[in-house]
Every structure is written in structure tokens, then in C-alpha cells.
Amino acid sequence: MLQELEILNDGSLCRVEFGIDDFDNMHQSLQNLSSIKAIIHLSFDFSAMLDAIPNTTPALSVTSLDINSKLFENKTYYINGNMNYWNPLWMYYFGYKYPNLRSLKLNATNIVEIPIIPGKRETTRSLFRSNPKAFQHLETFSLTTDRYFESFDLILWEVLCRLKVSLKHLTLNAAIWNEIDDSYPMDVNRILQSFSEKLESLLLTGFMYNAFNEDTILEFSYYYPFLTNLCISGESVLLDLDNLLEKCVALKQLKLCGEDLYLDPYTTTENPDLEQHGLEILTLGSCFTSAETLNRISFRCRSLKHLTLSI
Numbered sequence: 001m002l003q004e005l006e007i008l009n010d011g012s013l014c015r016v017e018f019g020i021d022d023f024d025n026m027h028q029s030l031q032n033l034s035s036i037k038a039i040i041h042l043s044f045d046f047s048a049m050l051d052a053i054p055n056t057t058p059a060l061s062v063t064s065l066d067i068n069s070k071l072f073e074n075k076t077y078y079i080n081g082n083m084n085y086w087n088p089l090w091m092y093y094f095g096y097k098y099p100n101l102r103s104l105k106l107n108a109t110n111i112v113e114i115p116i117i118p119g120k121r122e123t124t125r126s127l128f129r130s131n132p133k134a135f136q137h138l139e140t141f142s143l144t145t146d147r148y149f150e151s152f153d154l155i156l157w158e159v160l161c162r163l164k165v166s167l168k169h170l171t172l173n174a175a176i177w178n179e180i181d182d183s184y185p186m187d188v189n190r191i192l193q194s195f196s197e198k199l200e201s202l203l204l205t206g207f208m209y210n211a212f213n214e215d216t217i218l219e220f221s222y223y224y225p226f227l228t229n230l231c232i233s234g235e236s237v238l239l240d241l242d243n244l245l246e247k248c249v250a251l252k253q254l255k256l257c258g259e260d261l262y263l264d265p266y267t268t269t270e271n272p273d274l275e276q277h278g279l280e281i282l283t284l285g286s287c288f289t290s291a292e293t294l295n296r297i298s299f300r301c302r303s304l305k306h307l308t309l310s311i
Contacts, residue, residue, distance in 0.1 A: 002030050003061075007038035014071055019043040020053070020093060027059045027097075035064040041071040044085040046093075053093050054131070062098045063137075068107040086111045088151040091159050092127050095134025104135070105142040116151070128158050135165045139198075142171040153184070161194040168200045168226075175206030185210055188232065189221050196222060201229035203255075209237035220247035233257035233285070241293065245277045245300060252278065257285035257310075261293045278303045285310035 005026075009015050018040045027033065070084040086108040094104065116124065128134075141160060145152055152174065160167065170191070186207035192199065209232070210216050217238040227248045232239065235258045245251070261284075279301040289309070297304070 001032040003032055004035040005030065005033055005037070007036075007040055009039045015039065015041040015069075017041045017043055017071070020046050020049045020056075023093075023097060024056060027057070027062075031059075032061055033059065034061050035066075036062060037064075037066040039068045041084075042067065042069040042087070042090050044087050046087070046089070050089070050092075050127070053096050056093070056096050058099050059097055060100055063100055064103040065094065065098060065101055066103075066105040070108065070110055072110070084108075084110045084112060086145075086151055088124065088154045089127065091155055092124075092131070095128075095131050095159075099133065100137050101135060102137055103140040104138060105140075107144040109144065109146050111146055116154075121154070124154060125158050128154075129162065132163065134163055135160070136163075138165050139167060140169040141165075141167055142169075142173075144171075144173040146174070156191075165195075166198045167195045168198050170195060170199065170201070171203040172207075173203075173205040185236070186234070188218060192220065192224055192227075193222060196224050198226060199224065200226050202227065203229070203231040205231065205233040207234040209234055219243045222247065224248050225250055227251055229253045231255040231257075241296065242274070242300075245279070246275075249277070253281040254279060255283040255285070256287050257283075258287065261287065261289055274300055276303075277301050280304060281306045283308040283310075 007016075018038070020043075069086065072084055094101070098104075143152065143155065156172070159165075172186075174186075186204060186209055188204065188209060191202065191204075195202075209218060217240050219240045220243055224247055228250050230244075230248065230251060230253070233255065239256065239261055241261045244254075277300050280303055282297065282301070282304060285308075287310075297307075
């Protein structure tokens, strides 16, 4: 009985397109699948199928879904006018089809952003809210896109946050061909507060974290006792190192790229109130870091085993 299925691209310029019927038919034939990894193109328009989605037969055995979706394989085709599209309502379908998912990874790059008109956005929200049991077992979620576009925003806030999904591992990557997406600032505190109960790893890449011409220092508002792995990579953020270490007491691995580390000028390294921290792995990439900051790290993180500096 087949349990793991991987669908690869055969090297064609265009990928195989999958619609809702294709997923349903696949599971009729392969009823014991637990893991699906596919390099395909998820159909953009399935509006005619929306009413039938709540009645779809759930694939209860599937716990892992990894979809890399776009139509045109080569970026040159995208530049020449061949567009890739993404429909956030696939999350609506996955919520009904795979109620026992523990890991969901989506990769949708070279995507054309189509603005969602207010009426349609509210309809989309209503559909997401109509299934409060969606993704209740989800522990790992990864989303890789070209930019922090509106559909991305819907998935993050209207699905995962509103449904109070108890994620343990969250990865968001919005780098545009390895460049920073400056369309929307990412609210790190809001993410942490939304998933604070169980979140163990948070990896954010390719975002800006302040609006233009703002120099707001990022300070964590609450304690995050389970967070052991944190990556903040992008630009336009000032990070309070002491605050981070105080709020993330279990942190073992920290990666900061493209930011400034801020230290409270009124707190000295010898301050007895500064507690020792168990951080073991630290990566600082393209990050303005003073000698004072490194001294503070050395003083507070005496369990540090590996330090990477990329200047």
C-alpha cells in the first residue's frame, strides 16, 4: 500500500496542472497516502467547485503535504509575459480535504499579484471561517513566495491566526529573487503573540520590519518559553538584544541578518541583573554589530558553541 507520493517535473517548461478533481481522484485510487510532495501547478480558477468543497471526502491518512506550485518553470518566461497565478482558496480546500495535516509546506514563486476587491476579500474570509476545525493538528507551516502579497496576508492572519492553529514551527520566506520585499512591514510581535503557546521555531526571511524612515526598536512584548530557534532576516529593524534574551529564555539558535543589534545604553555588561542565557548557536549576517554588543553576547551567552559573523 503506497504511503508516500512524490510528483516531479519532467523538465518541461510548463508544469502539470492539478485541480480539485485531480486531488479527489488521486485519493480514490491511493487511499493510504500519508505524505504528498508535488512540483505541479495548482489550478487558479475553481470557483465552480467552491460549493462542493465542504462535502469532499477527507483524506484522513495524509499528515504531510508539500506543494511547489507555478505554471512556468523558467523565470525568463515570467519576465516575457507568461504569468503564474496563486489562489488562496486552495487553503480552504486543504482544510477540508486534509483534516489531520501536521505539516504543510507551500512554495508559490514568480506569482502575479492580483488585488482582491473588498467584496471578494470578505467572501474569502467567510469561507475560511466556515470551517473552524481546519488545520487543528497542524504543527509545521512553511510558505515561500516572491513577496508579502495580499493572498499571503490572508493565509497568515485569516487562516492560521484566526483559527488559532497551534503551530510549533513557522517559516515565512518572501525574498524576491534573493532581494528584500518592501511592500509590507512584517509584524514579528503579532506573529509571536498569535502562536506563543507552542511555537518552537520562527524563521522569517526577506521582509522589512519597519515602515520607511522609521527606526522603531523591536522589543518583544511577552515571554515565549518554548521558542528555541529564531531567524529574522531582512532590513529596517533595530533589535533589542537584551530584551530578546529575556523574553526567549529557551532560545538555542539565533540568526539575524541585515539588522542592527541595539543595547540599552544605561545597562552595563557587569550589571548583576543580567541573567546568563543558554544560547548555543548565533549567526550574524550583514549586521551592524559593535564591539560592545559582542562583549555583551560573550558575557550573557557563556554556553555559546558556534558564532558566525558575515560582514
